[in-house]
Amino acid sequence: MQTFLQVLINGTGKGAIFALLALGFVIIFKATEVVNFAHGSLALAGGYVVAVLKPMVGWWSAAAAGITAAAVLALVIERLLLARARNASDTSLAILTIGVDVLVLTEVVRRLGTEASPFLGDPYDVKPLTLGDVTVGRSEVVALAVSVVLITAFFAAFRFSPWGVAMRAQSENREAAALMGIRSSRVTASAWAVGGALAGIAVLFLATQDFSGGGLSQATHGVALAAFPAAIIGGLTSPGGAVLGGFVVGLTEAMTAQYVDLDFAKVAVYLVMLLVLVVRPSGLFGRVVQARV
């Protein structure tokens, strides 16, 4: 029972961080229908800024700067590249983000050099909380709290703010939204900025001893790959689904590692995803689009 509780907590904690990553991914996809392969790079770039500024201005300011940097980078990618490649298909744009990803990743990893990989979770990392017999990393608890706050804020904005209305309108029907005077470029750009900021927040939890066991490095980028199945399980067009998907991924990994096989955990995540897709081809909450003749 104690082991089970520990596994449950492990999984939920990881899930909170996957949810943050997946949410950013979904927001970008929802607004632009671009699969952002550069999501890991956005996180890495934001994290690099935090690592550089941390010794100079302290953690809080550095974290704020890092989040801003990730948002700005996302914005730059959208304005400078994607917005100019409007004739390209969605698949081509996805590949374009792969090119961007290679560029950003290479440069950040080069800059990181051979120093020890920087850890970014100063206020909460390696300060475990013990509840009876089970332990939970403080990073995960903080991440969970931050995700809850952010996701609530996001849903409120999505539902009530003009930005949210515009974004929903655009995601429903791009042409109609344009007709109604909703400026597509502003919605698109803001979606990228929000997605980038979320990646910048996620990296503050990714590059911790508690979550990934490694500092900011090339490997951090690989961890971001876990956002894929999380976003897909929930349905690429559903922010709520992304959050749920994050927890499904976290729990599946933890449960499989304990009760099936440690090594099988990552495969299990993808198999669960495959199962979800076979039953619901657009994910749990994804919008079903059917062709007409």
Place this chain on the structure above:
Amino acid sequence: MSDSNRAAGDMVPGDGRWWRIGRVAGAALLIVVLLALPLYLPGEWLKVGTWMMTGAVGALGLTLLTGQAGQLSLAHGFFLLVGAVSYAVLSGPAGDPTYIGFGLPPVVGLLGAVLISGLAGAAFAPVSGRLRGIYLGVASLALVFLGFWLGRALPAVAGSTSSGRLPQPFSIFGLSVDVSRQLSSLSVFGVPLGRDERTWYLYLLLTAIAYLLAQGAVSGRPGRAWRAVRDNETAATVLGVSVVRVKAGVFAISSAYAGLAGVMTAWWTGIMKPDESEVAGSYGVTVSIAFLAMIVVGGLGSLPGAVLGAALVFGLPVALPLLTQSASADIGSGTAFSPIVITNFAYGALIVLIILFEPSGMAGLGRRLLGPARART
């Protein structure tokens, strides 16, 4: 072609006499160059060439699936693995205490590997048939993870993660890959045809077969069915195309191509060894994405585009280190702009630039450059 067909006039690409002659002459020139290259290029550059051809075979398969039939797949790495492992097992020596092998002739092993990969692709059809777009793409990624796990869970089949198993040497018409011997009994004009030269010709032959098969299919009935399914499934059905069968078929064909590319990968690297990580390695996510990049950069659905894309995506990262690392230069520090760093920059920037300025890829660029030539009759 029929009279009415020819009567179609100026709009017909490739109907101009000069254009046709130019095309044939271009093809002939290409053949000359490709056949003569091994007599000039040093071994490491032949290795680069054979690696490009490996990519080309895989990319041809993927462009049929994704470009022609509209099914996004990130599972190419998995089918490469299936092909490579199948070859290693089918042609591997029987009675080996460590590794399972059937001791079949390598040619049978090659054909078997291609067939098994195709069947593996067909087996995924019930899932792939239900899914579309990015959902299909990420769903197919599951196969890569499954392969990564299976490869390590079955060391007697896929080779141990510790040292791997050796793929059986292969030889046909005197063209061969053989890691163990430096063949030099045969020579042309004083150039001994060693391992690298013969591998070049073998890979050239395989790539040419793969290309011509794809070309025939694309311009014929299968190609029309693929494009119909890509553009409108309901219309395709009404016009007599079995969408389910066509989708399963093209997935199988694409996987068979990937399987062949997998066998070529195993020959090229000289080892059958499961990847150490799901991201890096010869059969992982990065490779699957690289294949997708090839066909997009080359121009979705275009066969010459797939080959050019492969030359760029597989060739550039391998070729640049050869060019940029001079014999005397030291490695430098950890933050240096090392040749690999520069290579990665060039690779990333090229992808971005091509999609930015030529969304239909190198094939589109080619059409634009050759357009005026075509119009002249």
Place this chain on the structure above:
Amino acid sequence: MSGQTTGRTPGRRDVRPLRVSEVTVRFGGLVAVNRVSFTVEPGSIHALIGPNGAGKSTCFNAISGVCRISSGRITLGDVDLGRTPPHRIAALGVGRAFQNLALSPTSTVFDNVMLGRHALTGGGFLGHGLRAPWLRRAARRHADRVAEICDFLGVARYLHTPAGVLPYGDQKRVDIARALAVEPTLLMLDEPAAGMNASETAEMAALIQDVRDELGVSVLFVEHDMGLVMGIADRVTVLDFGRLIADDVPSVVQRAPEVIAAYLGVDDGQGQPAVKTRAGGGFPGTGGGNGDPATSPRPGRDGRAEPDSREAMG
């Protein structure tokens, strides 16, 4: 697929009646087509009309097998189409052109039309990949036939042009050419004159009559342009709310009170019931130009979902 590699000779075909009997189609709880029966006689031009959401397209989809019927029977001669896999229906001699031009825009006109011969041709990946001589010979024969069909429809000069760059009217013709390439005994046209001006509509009417006269096939078409319908149809079936309200020769249908009521009920906001517009006879164009129901947006009726739109089914 089949070993059959030659096209059928036009003119000597076995044209059989299409019988739709007691057909019901449901989407979830909604009945889109309700116990509808009619027969398309061999060699006739048969129109299927009705206001928006009457179930015409659903009916078309049921005949061509792309939506399942809940009860009833659709037969072509003695073949039960409801029990035939959808992709085999073309081979039985049913060719269909689409309302929204389901052409492959990047493929050439030749390729698009040649697709119609999918069921008439054979050979898979290996056969075509290896360029088997018998397949190449057959392909040349089929290419000739495709060129002939395109010539017949007046689009032969575009044979090697991507279909997507053609003017709308020509794309419509390519679509019909593709349906004819199936070598149908029943040609189904979904709003062939939609979006066309008066002279184009007149050409289309002539074309449909030519097809019937020269090829001897039956033609079943859906159309909103009453002038076209009443001008060329041998028989008209009228649907409303998924039910059959009339099925007779044009002159009878025109006077049927149910039909007039149905059309008056869907006053399109132009103050001009559609039925009145064709009262002028001839080819009056299209109910006052922009009032053409085929070109205006198609909202569902008050309180009713549009049964033709699957998206609305949720």
Place this chain on the structure above:
Amino acid sequence: MQTAQRALLTAAVAATLVLTGCSSKAVNNSSGGGSAVKTDVGVTDQTITLGVLTDASGVFKNLGLGITHGNEIWADEVNRAGGICGRKIALVQKDHGYAADKAIPLYGQVKDNVLGLAQLLGSPILAALKKQITDDKMVSVPASWASTNLDTPSVLMVGATYDVEMLNGFSFMQEQGFVHDGDRVGHIYVDSEYGKNGLAGSKAYGAAHNLTVVEAKVTATDTDMTAAITSLKSQGVKAIALTTTPKQTASALTQAKAQGIDVPFIGNNPTFDPVLLSTPAKDSFDKFYFVNGVVPFSADLPAAKDLAAKYAAKYTDTPNVGVDFGYASGLVWQSVLTTACNDKDLTRQGVLNAVAKTKVDTKELAGELDFSKPGQPSSRKSYIAQADATVPGGMKYVKQLFESPEAASYRTPFQH
């Protein structure tokens, strides 16, 4: 049109045949100069060229740069002292970024210009090239200590192998009373030649002492050991062996501490990197011991301190154990080349022959090494060390170089 095509193709083939007549690649065999020493590839009267195939940009760039700099310090030292056999040492360095597809052509590029490889980094690369270096008689020093690679005479492995390290490590643990015969112990290992070789050691020790080894297999890129520790804790292990990357070590130790599993850890040499002591994991190392074959860079030993001083004078990258290893492998090459020179045979075969005769004392760096027993590690001795942030260099020795009876009697996979 068909005839025209055929004619053109025929012309093409004919042209090919003509062109090939003036190919530049036609063989012209030349034999070495008239010096008394026999030479073939990579050796002139002035220089001996050795290759370095390393990772300076990929996932192992820290280690790769360290080893490369160690190689360079050695080569400089030799050249300042007048070289070997009257010839200077030249290093040809190639960065493959830890990718086999890049390494294979790079090997092709250097193979006809170098006598041997002073460094061959990366287990996937060694696996892919093993057959070739064997065929080419290319003596190479791998940056890997798996005894499963001792199946070719071309592999020159400097120091004890992972399995031997683990045997020494468990012997130490038992000596300290941390484990007893019949206990359950856990082993977290990377699924690669590294991890599997370490596991072979703990299994061999387990077989001799009735220990049950609970395996926890992870992949090289995993860094989070939470699940592995939860799993091992639930199975009640008394000690945990690690054959992991440094990041995995740090994660395992912090998780063990967090989840309250208070058992000792024993790790292979590569599990520890002093930079871990500047990460948030720094307070989790109190029950961690690790086994060394080559001294760590920061060790408080004369040879290591001397090397550290030379390094600081020339390089800016953060140093690591790779520097000592790169330098020690240089010393081994020096000894091999000197032997070959004395035998008047600096050909590849001559070098191979010399390897089989080489016994070299690398001082504290890696102890005495004996390459005369094919299939066996050049040493079976290890240090035991403990991480300690309070000590300069971040570690202290708890047991000096020793060889346990279990390690001495252990049969490596290719031992004859």
